[in-house]
Amino acid sequence: MQTTLKSSVTFIGVGLHSGAPVEMTVHAASAGHGIWFRRSDVTAVDAMVPARWDAVNPTPLCTKIENADGTVVSTIEHIMAALVGCGVSNALIEINGAEVPIMDGSSAEFVRGLLGKGVLTLSYDGWALRILKTVEVQTDTGWARFEPARSLSIDFAIDFEDAAIGSQSKSLNMANGTFVRELCNSRTFCRNSDVEAMYAQGLAKGGTLENAVVVDGDRVLSPGGLRHSDEAVRHKMLDALGDLSLAGAPILGRYTGARAGHTMTNALLRALFADPTAYEIVECDASINANLPGAGVTRSEIPAAH
Numbered sequence: 343m344q345t346t347l348k349s350s351v352t353f354i355g356v357g358l359h360s361g362a363p364v365e366m367t368v369h370a371a372s373a374g375h376g377i378w379f380r381r382s383d384v385t386a387v388d389a390m391v392p393a394r395w396d397a398v399n400p401t402p403l404c405t406k407i408e409n410a411d412g413t414v415v416s417t418i419e420h421i422m423a424a425l426v427g428c429g430v431s432n433a434l435i436e437i438n439g440a441e442v443p444i445m446d447g448s449s450a451e452f453v454r455g456l457l458g459k460g461v462l463t464l465s466y467d468g469w470a471l472r473i474l475k476t477v478e479v480q481t482d483t484g485w486a487r488f489e490p491a492r493s494l495s496i497d498f499a500i501d502f503e504d505a506a507i508g509s510q511s512k513s514l515n516m517a518n519g520t521f522v523r524e525l526c527n528s529r530t531f532c533r534n535s536d537v538e539a540m541y542a543q544g545l546a547k548g549g550t551l552e553n554a555v556v557v558d559g560d561r562v563l564s565p566g567g568l569r570h571s572d573e574a575v576r577h578k579m580l581d582a583l584g585d586l587s588l589a590g591a592p593i594l595g596r597y598t599g600a601r602a603g604h605t606m607t608n609a610l611l612r613a614l615f616a617d618p619t620a621y622e623i624v625e626c627d628a629s630i631n632a633n634l635p636g637a638g639v640t641r642s643e644i645p646a647a648h
């Protein structure tokens with residue numbers, strides 16, 4: 343069934359890259375609405391931006407969407423992962439700036455906020471996107487692939503020089519709250535050696551050791567260390583779930599990413615939608631509904647605050 347939020351929830355913070363203070367409120371929306379952002383600070387042109395794969399303006403380090411008037415919202419991946427992970431399929435997200443607040447660098451505060459309000463089931467059937475054949479994209483640095491499967495699973499592998507990250511891989515079926523239990527509190531991360539380069543590009547202005555895990559060689563510079571020994575690959579899976587939600591319907595299939603990122607996951611969605619024989623849209627029956635990422639997630643699974 344389609345869903346939305348029982349009541350609105352507000353998040354206040356700063357943008358990771360812009361450093362700008364921002365307030366964001368997730369409102370309920372009717373069946374068939376999907377997920378849209380509305381820039382409340384934009385009045386002269388169209389302020390509505392769809393959270394959809396074909397609105398993505400590929401950019402390094404985050405997922406940015408843009409409408410035909412050039413209105414943008416960036417770093418949407420962590421709230422998008424929280425919405426799909428909590429089973430919210432319709433929402434209007436009002437935001438008074440161009441970048442989603444980074445909160446603690448993970449999706450945990452969004453999940454706490456959404457589940458705290460509760461998910462409302464609407465009396466309309468939902469639709470899912472079933473992968474029918476293998477679709478793959480690759481670059482010199484990595485690759486990403488879809489394969490047929492009964493429900494969504496995410497496999498991810500990363501490989502970093504810094505020993506504090508190193509080589510990590512993980513595979514999880516996303517059915518029944520796996521995101522909330524296993525992934526939602528894993529934070530974004532970066533190498534200390536990349537921080538100066540990001541500053542030079544005008545990025546990471548809102549980054550701190552509290553909202554990003556910063557590593558230097560074999561050391562974790564962020565106070566308190568890691569939340570999971572493999573927090574980095576878990577965060578990449580969180581990002582992948584958020585980026586995959588831009589398909590516009592839950593995906594029934596296996597996603598594998600190797601040294602992939604936001605741009606590559608979006609390229610994979612574009613490759614999928616370019617081949618009409620690679621997928622089909624199916625009405626969600628009871629067995630599909632029971633295996634969606636947000637199925638069965640309740641307030642009892644709200645992650646503890648760190």
Ligand SMILES: [Zn+2]
Nearest residue numbers: 419530577581
């Ligand atoms: Zn991320």
